[in-house]
Amino acid sequence: MSEIDNGKAPMSPEEQKAYQARQKHRAVILAGLLFFMVILFYFITIVKISGGS
Amino acid sequence: MTTASQTMQGLASAKDLFALTKPRVMSLVIFTALCGLLAAPGTIHPVIGFTAILAISLGAGASAALNQWYEYDIDAIMKRTSQRPLPAGRMDRETALHFGIGLSVFSVLLMGVAVNWFSAIFLAFSIFFYAVVYTIWLKRSTPQNIVIGGAAGAFPPAIGWAAVTGDVTLMPVLLFAIIFFWTPPHFWALALFMNSDYSKAGVPMMPVVAGQRSTRNQIFAYSLILTAIAIAPFALGLAGSVYGVAAIALSLIFCLLSLQVARSKTTKPDEMAAEKRLFKFSILYLFALFAALVADRMIFS
Structure with a gap:
């Protein structure tokens, strides 16, 4: 696995592991939010085209 | 030496x-906006x-993020705010700024x-x-910061109303005015028992600049104005008796608690029971008053 280069001091293996865990956690939450927005915009579109707004 | 928290x-x-969106403040924003939306005709x-x-x-979360981006220095000085993500060193300022601007643009486009x-x-x-008028311009320059800045917190019910009707009439203006005149006694009660925090940070809150006596008198004066405005929707026939009874009863208690604060002479935060009581009740007051408005609308419409 390649070293993470974020312009700061090199990380120890433990720090790198924690960094990647945080990245993963943020990605999962972002995916959830995007999915929620897709569903929301789908329903908004349905309401708009049926003239229910 | 670089620590784990710094590299992260x-x-x-x-x-x-x-946490940057100030979720507790947001709950009040959601509630008042919802009440404005439910109370609107149509x-x-x-x-x-x-x-x-x-x-x-x-939008409220975005404002809070921009507020913390700008105020990271005074947040670090005050005990109440020192554990927020920026002063605690868990986030850099650039992230907070980008998050605040991104969320602002998204919320407005969504609306x-x-x-x-x-x-x-x-x-x-x-x-x-x-973010600009209150946080950047007024907060550090005038003791009237809370009075004028209170307008920012007063917008949600009017926006909720406008979401339904597409315009603004007298009733949403009154809802705006209720929060506008509620804000000074609410925050000045807090500022009285948090005085040392604000003066240490150099924020010109009313007790720091004008002194405790003047602040106590102004709290009472604002509570009287608040009472008149809170009762106005009922007096003008814009709300029914459920709201009217609630507004009169709640405002009476608010005035009595404000009077206790006005009459108090204590300067020690530990002895400021009346100020703490008013601060706590002021939150309940706003929730109960807006809930009564919605209940009134549900019953009489």
Whole structure:
């Protein structure tokens, strides 16, 4: 696995592991939010085209 | 030596990004916006209504993020705010700025596209007012910061109303005025027992600049104005008796607690029971008053 280069001091293996865990956690939450927005915009579109707004 | 928390600075946790939106303040914003939306004449589709409340909440979160981006220095000095993500070193300022601007743009676009552009412009103005007029311009320069800045917190019910009607009439103006005149006694009660925190940070809050006596008198004066405005919807026939009884009873208690604060002479925070009581009751007051308005609308419409 390649070293993470974020312009700061090199990380120890433990720090790198924690960094990647945080990245993963943020990605999962972002995916959830995007999915929620897709569903929301789908329903908004349905309401708009049926003239229910 | 570089610590783990410093190397993680470039990647704020989701929990800290959420904390940046001041979730507790947001709950009051959501509630008052929802009340404005439910009290407005006319109907709104539940999906559009939900989207309007979501956009207002995101706008409030964006304002809070921009506020913390700018105030990281004084937040670090005050005990109450020193554990926020920026002063605690868990996030860098750039992240907070980008998050705040991104959320602002998204919330306004969401409101405009899904609800209507009048309420979207209204929301954009409220974000600008809180982030620029209050946070950057007024907070550090005048003891009237809370009075004028209170307007920012007073917008949500009017925006909720505008989401339904697409305009602003006398009733949403009164809802705005209720929060506007509620804010000074609410925050000055807090500032009285947090005086040392604010003076240490150099924030010109009223007790720091004008002294405790003047602040206590002004708290009482504002509570009288608040009472008149809170009762106005009932007196003008814009709300029914459920709201009227609640407004009179709640405002009477608010005035009595304010009077206790005005008569108090204590200067020690530990002895400021009356100030703490008023601060706690003021939160309940706003929730109960707006809940009564919605209950009134549900019963009489």
